[in-house]
Amino acid sequence: MVLRKDNKWDKNNIEELEELAKVLYNPIKSFVQIRKADAKYQIGSGLAEKIKEYVNKNDIDIVIFGNQLSPTQKYNLAKKFGVEVIDKIELVLRIFNKHARTKEAKLQVRLAELQYELPRAKEKVRLAKQGEQPGFMGYGDYEVEKYYQKIKREIATIKKKLEKVKEHRKIARKSREKFDSVGLVGYTNAGKTSLLNILTGDNKEAKNQVFTTLSTTTRRIRGIKRKILITDTVGFMDNLPPFMIEAFLSTIEESSNSDLILIVVDSSEKLEEIERKLKVNHEILEKVNCKAPIITVFNKCDLIDDDKRELILKELNRYIVNPIFVSAKTGEGIERLKDMILDKLNLSIGVIETNNPKLVSFLYQNTEIIEDIEEDGKRIITFRAKEREVNRILKINVEKCEI
Structure with missing residues (x-):
């Protein structure tokens, strides 16, 4: 894996890339370079040569870049390394593909793939015709303009299908309007699914991996003297391009249209990580014009002490609304959270x-x-x-x- 930073290197970025890579691959080695982007390789030619030697000596199958690559850079790197090269966005799309189960989720993933591909289509076809490289197989069979138009047509078709799904969701939502609704949102891998399980008595699969939930799941909260529905959906992530947020907008909106929002945060992470992810949560909720009241749920509190709790509340006060510490694993704070949900609903x-x-x-x-x-x-x-x-x-x- 390779991460190039234009200025100050952030260790969290490479750790996040490693976590993403682990979903599909076995990361072996990371390289970091602090310098301006190189037009040919993204990284400098010296580091490119060093990576080439490492790839050849260690039988590496794929090289993943933390920074977004242009088709030309990908082509040049694949040619130099002799293996497939992808960037973080393509890695996320592959993870989405792995976890897409429902028809809607599969359509959304395909839409995101096509919207990523469209601005790169013409350049990819031209490069493929120069000679096949890993990751460019098959493109050489297309004519440039025909391939570009093919993608545009498929995008239009998928959008129409998703609109129909959206209409069905509106009907389903209307039938649930007499009930209170709670939306679970949060950075990917914050423990949203585990929290859903303990609140509802469900046993939805909760893996310690990013993006395991792509489609919405709505269940009734148990242990409350009212019928309150809670919805879990795709996890958030920073630095995702607009096209990817757009592709999953309908599932994000399903939670954001709720009467109450629970922002789920992993309290066991470092303070700067918690701050960064809280900012991402609020930014995305703002993008979908969410106006519902918020409870900030600090999950995994069984892994922290009282000093960490006080530090979080003191240092991150400006990002926190109605905080509560819970553990979906041990059950700590769950009954208090249910009381808080009842109290905050209108x-x-x-x-x-x-x-x-x-x-x-x-x-x-x-x-x-x-x-x-x-x-x-x-x-x-x-x-x-x-x-x-x-x-x-x-x-x-x-x-x-x-x-």
Whole structure:
């Protein structure tokens, strides 16, 4: 793996690249160079020669660059090293491909691949016609303009298919509007899926790998006297190009359109890493115009001491909204988090008199019952729910119980 920095080298970048690479490959060696980008190789010719020697001696299959490469740089590097060369964006796309399970996720991954490919298509075909290099196989069979137009047509087709999926999601979301919704967002590998599991009693697979969740998962929170739905979706990551965010916008919006947002953070990481990732979370939520109230959930608190907790709250105060420390592994703080969710949701209170068992059953299943008393042969129930749901219940024909 290679990382070139134009100015101050950030160790976190190479560590992040290593974590990404581990999902698909076995990283052997990292090289870092601090200098301006070289037009031919991205890195200097001296380091390129050094990497070539290392590749040849150690039977390396692929070289991954942390910086984005142009098709010409990729071609020159592949020619020099004799193995395939990719950059961080291509690596992320391959990880997405591995983890795409649903039809929508596969369409989104393909859209991201094509949008990455489009501005590079013509140059890739021209380079491929000069002679095949690792990673350029097959492009030489195309005519430049035909290949470019082929990609544009496929992009248009996929966007139409995703629009239909989006419409179906809107319908599904509408059917859930009477329930409160909570969105789980956070940097990839923060433990969102583990938190989803402990809140819902689910057993969704939670691997210690980045981008294991690409499609949305919506479940009911257990242990709360109300029907509250929580949605987990694709993890965030910094320095992702706009086209990649656009491709997964619909799944990100699914969480951001919730009544309440839980930003999940790995509290066991270094302070500067937590700060960096909190900034990414807020930046992406801003991009999707999220206006919902926020709870900042510091997960994995079983791995830190009280001093670290105090330091996080003191030093990162400007990025933190309604903080709580929890452990999805041990269960610490989970019940308090449930109470906090109830407290932060925009709820209204209603009072209704009824003897209708169907309505009573509905209230107990779908609202939070505050009080239930009998007076003069009638049950007087005080309940809490969304404002529009409270109004709907109060306006219904009690005798027909049209819930």
